[in-house]
Amino acid sequence: MDNYLLISLILLPALAAIMVAFVPRQRLFEIRAISGIVAFALFVLSAYSFINYDNEVGGYQFTRDYAWLDALGIQLSMGIDGISTTMVLLTGIVSFTAVLISWNIEHRAKDFFVLFLLLVAGVYGVFVSLDLFFFFFFYELAVLPMYLLIGVWGSSSDFVTFIRNKEYGALKLMLYLVAGSILVWVALLAVYVEGDMNSFSLLKLQDAEFSEDFQRLYFPMFMVGFGVLAGLWPFHTWSPDGHVAAPTSVSMLHAGVLMKLGAYGIIRIGVDLLPQGAEYWMPLLMILGTINVVYGAVSALSQTDLKYVIGYSSVSHMGYVFMGLATLNATGMGGAVLQMFSHGIMTALFFALVGVIYDRSHVRDIGILEGLAKRMGWTASFFAIAGLASLGLPGLSGFVAEVLVFIGTFKDYPIFGVLGIIGAAITAVYILRLLGKVFFGPISEDWKTLPDASNVEKFSAGILVLFLLVVGLYPKPWMDLINTGLSPLIERVAGL
Amino acid sequence: MTNFWLFIPEFTITALAFGVIGADLFLARENKKYLPWISSIGLIVVLGIALNYLLGKQENLYGGLFLIDDFSMFFKVFFLILGLLVVLISSEYVKNHIKHPGEYYGILIFSILAMMLMAASGELLTAYISLELLSFCLYVLVASGRYGEKSTEAGVKYILLGAVASAFMLYGISQIYGLVGTTKFADMNLVLVAENSSALDLGLIMGIVFIIGGLAFKIAAVPFHMWAPDVYEGAPTPITAYLAVGSKAAAFALILRMMSSGFISIMEDWQMVIIVIAALTMTLGNLVALAQNNIKRLLAYSSIGHVGYLLMGVVAMTPLAFDGIMLHLVGYGVTNLACFMCIIMLYNSTGRDDVAGYAGLADRSPFLAMSMAVALFSLAGLPFFAGFTTKFYLFTAVANEGLIWLVGLAILNSLISLYYYLMVIKSMYIDPSEDTTVLVFSRYSLSVLGILVVFIFLVGVYPGPLVELIQEASQSLFSYIP
Numbered sequence: 001m002d003n004y005l006l007i008s009l010i011l012l013p014a015l016a017a018i019m020v021a022f023v024p025r026q027r028l029f030e031i032r033a034i035s036g037i038v039a040f041a042l043f044v045l046s047a048y049s050f051i052n053y054d055n056e057v058g059g060y061q062f063t064r065d066y067a068w069l070d071a072l073g074i075q076l077s078m079g080i081d082g083i084s085t086t087m088v089l090l091t092g093i094v095s096f097t098a099v100l101i102s103w104n105i106e107h108r109a110k111d112f113f114v115l116f117l118l119l120v121a122g123v124y125g126v127f128v129s130l131d132l133f134f135f136f137f138f139y140e141l142a143v144l145p146m147y148l149l150i151g152v153w154g155s156s157s158d159f160v161t162f163i164r165n166k167e168y169g170a171l172k173l174m175l176y177l178v179a180g181s182i183l184v185w186v187a188l189l190a191v192y193v194e195g196d197m198n199s200f201s202l203l204k205l206q207d208a209e210f211s212e213d214f215q216r217l218y219f220p221m222f223m224v225g226f227g228v229l230a231g232l233w234p235f236h237t238w239s240p241d242g243h244v245a246a247p248t249s250v251s252m253l254h255a256g257v258l259m260k261l262g263a264y265g266i267i268r269i270g271v272d273l274l275p276q277g278a279e280y281w282m283p284l285l286m287i288l289g290t291i292n293v294v295y296g297a298v299s300a301l302s303q304t305d306l307k308y309v310i311g312y313s314s315v316s317h318m319g320y321v322f323m324g325l326a327t328l329n330a331t332g333m334g335g336a337v338l339q340m341f342s343h344g345i346m347t348a349l350f351f352a353l354v355g356v357i358y359d360r361s362h363v364r365d366i367g368i369l370e371g372l373a374k375r376m377g378w379t380a381s382f383f384a385i386a387g388l389a390s391l392g393l394p395g396l397s398g399f400v401a402e403v404l405v406f407i408g409t410f411k412d413y414p415i416f417g418v419l420g421i422i423g424a425a426i427t428a429v430y431i432l433r434l435l436g437k438v439f440f441g442p443i444s445e446d447w448k449t450l451p452d453a454s455n456v457e458k459f460s461a462g463i464l465v466l467f468l469l470v471v472g473l474y475p476k477p478w479m480d481l482i483n484t485g486l487s488p489l490i491e492r493v494a495g496l
Numbered sequence: 497m498t499n500f501w502l503f504i505p506e507f508t509i510t511a512l513a514f515g516v517i518g519a520d521l522f523l524a525r526e527n528k529k530y531l532p533w534i535s536s537i538g539l540i541v542v543l544g545i546a547l548n549y550l551l552g553k554q555e556n557l558y559g560g561l562f563l564i565d566d567f568s569m570f571f572k573v574f575f576l577i578l579g580l581l582v583v584l585i586s587s588e589y590v591k592n593h594i595k596h597p598g599e600y601y602g603i604l605i606f607s608i609l610a611m612m613l614m615a616a617s618g619e620l621l622t623a624y625i626s627l628e629l630l631s632f633c634l635y636v637l638v639a640s641g642r643y644g645e646k647s648t649e650a651g652v653k654y655i656l657l658g659a660v661a662s663a664f665m666l667y668g669i670s671q672i673y674g675l676v677g678t679t680k681f682a683d684m685n686l687v688l689v690a691e692n693s694s695a696l697d698l699g700l701i702m703g704i705v706f707i708i709g710g711l712a713f714k715i716a717a718v719p720f721h722m723w724a725p726d727v728y729e730g731a732p733t734p735i736t737a738y739l740a741v742g743s744k745a746a747a748f749a750l751i752l753r754m755m756s757s758g759f760i761s762i763m764e765d766w767q768m769v770i771i772v773i774a775a776l777t778m779t780l781g782n783l784v785a786l787a788q789n790n791i792k793r794l795l796a797y798s799s800i801g802h803v804g805y806l807l808m809g810v811v812a813m814t815p816l817a818f819d820g821i822m823l824h825l826v827g828y829g830v831t832n833l834a835c836f837m838c839i840i841m842l843y844n845s846t847g848r849d850d851v852a853g854y855a856g857l858a859d860r861s862p863f864l865a866m867s868m869a870v871a872l873f874s875l876a877g878l879p880f881f882a883g884f885t886t887k888f889y890l891f892t893a894v895a896n897e898g899l900i901w902l903v904g905l906a907i908l909n910s911l912i913s914l915y916y917y918l919m920v921i922k923s924m925y926i927d928p929s930e931d932t933t934v935l936v937f938s939r940y941s942l943s944v945l946g947i948l949v950v951f952i953f954l955v956g957v958y959p960g961p962l963v964e965l966i967q968e969a970s971q972s973l974f975s976y977i978p
Binding site: 025067068070071072108111133136137138140141143144147151152166167171174175178179182185186189190192193219481490 | 544667816819858862869873878879880884888889891892896900903904907908909910914915918921922925926959960963967
């Protein structure tokens with residue numbers, strides 16, 4: 001079983017996509033059942049890998065190599081360490097709940113699930129690949145279905161002053177992400193050529209001696225290239241537009257997991273292969289990350305569309321990830337990785353609930369929605385928990401992650417630490433304002449007949465809330481795992 | 497004594513071509529539908545003969561005019577399979593739009609012969625004659641929808657510009673013969689290595705540039721690309737596919753052999769020319785494609801972009817880069833055929849080949865829209881599909897020779913290309929269509945398309961065996977260099 005664990009994380013969704021493609025399109029139940037069962041199986045497998053990863057041993061586990069193309073030294077080699085195991089679990093949780101949330105899609109449901117499963121396969125592939133070629137292969141595969149997923153099943157927003165239609169959001173997202181991957185591709189090839197061992201294997205290339213000039217030249221390519229996907233300021237503008245245009249489950253997966261691919265890429269490839277370059281450029285990442293936090297929070301403050309608020313809050317929260325990474329110390333980076341996990345769960349929950357509200361009311365305007373808690377008790381309480389996690393209330397996952405990031409930051413960059421805390425304070429303002437306006441307070445006539453979330457929706461939101469609580473109250477398993485993954489990395493950085 | 501058995505695929509394919517034209521004379525009108533079957537079965541037989549008699553042989557014919565080696569064998573098989581696929585994608589189109597099927601298939605088979613000769617030729621004049629045979633076949637084929645205005649216009653344009661290109665090439669050949677005293681690639685290399693004098697240089701470079709100019713016309717490289725969009729648009733669609741894949745692959749086969757076994761010793765002198773052509777070709781092709789609204793013109797410019805990528809491999813001049821070129825030719829070939837098959841199917845049932853005509857295709861025919869999307873994503877170089885793997889291989893090989901800036905430009909061009917492919921996909925999946933009737937296609941064309949799509953996946957996901965074949969081919973090419 002352990003031998004085939006990682007390959008099945010990729011093959012299961014890919015084969016399920018092919019299977020769904022052959023089901024006649026009117027057989028909705030079969031299409032949903034296949035997707036649901038596979039997503040659940042993936043959730044179980046991800047949890048299995050999370051539980052069975054041996055912290056004592058550390059390093060890459062469940063490793064397995066398959067020969068693929070000797071001419072270029074490409075192998076399908078897979079393995080997960082502490083960091084990727086955390087991300088695999090995140091993918092399992094979010095993709096399972098996202099499938100549940102999209103249960104009711106009827107318009108071209110078949111095409112939707114084929115693309116969605118491909119997306120899941122791509123995301124898993126990135127997290128388990130130890131070969132740069134396949135890392136990039138799956139990275140691009142995760143981007144590919146986005147255009148159609150947003151363009152076909154998304155929704156346009158119509159503000160009085162300007163219109164953002166879904167085609168705009170989809171195209172912007174696609175072009176930004178592929179532009180980012182151009183930089184990644186060039187830098188990958190440079191690493192391959194400079195490494196000069198006819199191998200794309202991450203483990204082999206770690207031993208290559210890259211000169212300091214080379215590292216300084218190419219690290220920013222990884223940083224910016226992956227940073228685009230992670231929503232790094234000033235390349236973040238695709239993210240609110242894209243997430244708003246996307247259908248609920250795609251926003252969940254995209255903001256919840258895909259943005260983490262970018263941050264993961266910076267850690268796994270950027271810092272790991274080019275530690276000196278990382279050390280040289282990290283102050284810049286710290287500056288940009290802090291701008292992310294503050295700018296994202298201020299932008300969220302001024303939005304009137306519920307989904308745009310969440311979109312900008314994602315930009316803001318990804319800033320903490322960048323800040324944590326930029327510290328290059330164990331506390332800060334640990335916080336960054338935990339923030340990736342915590343934000344993934346939190347933002348998935350946010351988008352799921354916004355989806356529930358929009359589905360019922362067909363409105364996302366904060367000015368119009370009022371007092372929903374009276375009619376939608378469950379939705380409101382879940383939303384409140386997500387909001388409190390987002391502003392960093394102790395006892396929820398966001399608190400642990402952000403505190404670690406701040407402690408890490410204060411060691412070397414006290415000023416940025418202060419700015420980061422100001423960002424968290426602004427988050428509290430927009431989240432509490434939102435909660436007060438939309439959920440609590442007097443209910444307006446229009447919403448008195450609104451039904452609450454369905455059982456499936458409650459169930460999937462419940463899973464997400466559960467993880468927010470568990471990580472918040474007992475983060476030890478996560479932190480142990482993350483620290484096992486980070487310690488060799490930090491040694492590499494420190495040893496140089 | 498010349499061993500004529502080595503020439504038997506060429507003999508049999510010539511016989512097949514005459515046979516098809518002859519059968520056309522005797523078959524009754526209602527029986528002409530059997531012509532594509534005769535042609536395709538004939539091509540399969542030739543393929544079998546070629547594999548049976550020539551596999552693994554390394555010899556030459558007529559004192560080195562023709563070379564039988566793994567390289568020519570690879571391209572022979574490539575061209576025969578390509579020809580077979582073109583016959584398959586043609587058959588419904590020809591039935592509906594072409595009045596003389598016998599000539600069409602016969603000349604198509606002659607052009608396959610020409611391409612096989614081109615890949616095998618070991619000296620300039622033989623190469624030139626094969627190239628002319630190919631060109632004349634293509635002139636006729638492009639104009640074979642001759643009752644339509646556009647096809648005739650395309651034919652005239654192609655023949656006039658093609659004649660100029662031939663003149664260029666012939667002039668270059670005479671220049672080189674005058675300076676080196678031989679037209680055989682292997683001997684040229686010996687002379688160039690031995691003489692090493694600067695007196696040769698300018699004239700020689702001019703000669704090479706003229707030959708490259710002539711071939712650049714064939715592959716539609718900038719600045720000799722002007723004919724391509726008009727001819728692609730006007731020609732019958734299966735012939736457009738054939739032009740986009742076949743004549744390019746044949747010209748590249750010749751370029752690879754000529755440059756590697758003839759002019760490798762003076763590589764530094766001509767490299768810059770090709771770098772400039774490659775950079776211009778890919779950039780211009782992709783930028784101009786942005787403005788197209790006819791799908792055939794769009795693919796014409798996209799194919800110009802792809803030629804730019806392939807030319808980068810010629811610059812690199814290593815076995816790995818040559819593998820990359822051949823692999824990308826295969827990947828690009830399969831993808832392009834699938835793409836054109838979609839275009840043909842839609843044209844046959846709606847008569848549209850503008851991008852707006854694709855609106856709402858995802859509802860009218862989900863399978864066709866899916867196949868077209870797969871082909872376009874593959875052309876854009878996204879993973880799971882042939883285009884990603886072959887491009888990655890080619891770019892890696894070129895980057896290995898220190899040309900990372902050129903590769904960066906090529907990757908940037910891939911991004912530009914993604915935009916116009918996405919416009920077609922947007923049209924198919926997002927834009928509503930005024931006409932929502934469900935399109936029904938024959939089981940035959942659906943299965944041909946299905947096979948092509950499977951190939952796109954196969955090359956993209958499991959290229960190992962193909963790459964091994966290609967490696968043998970490129971090794972045999974480099975074995976001529978002492």
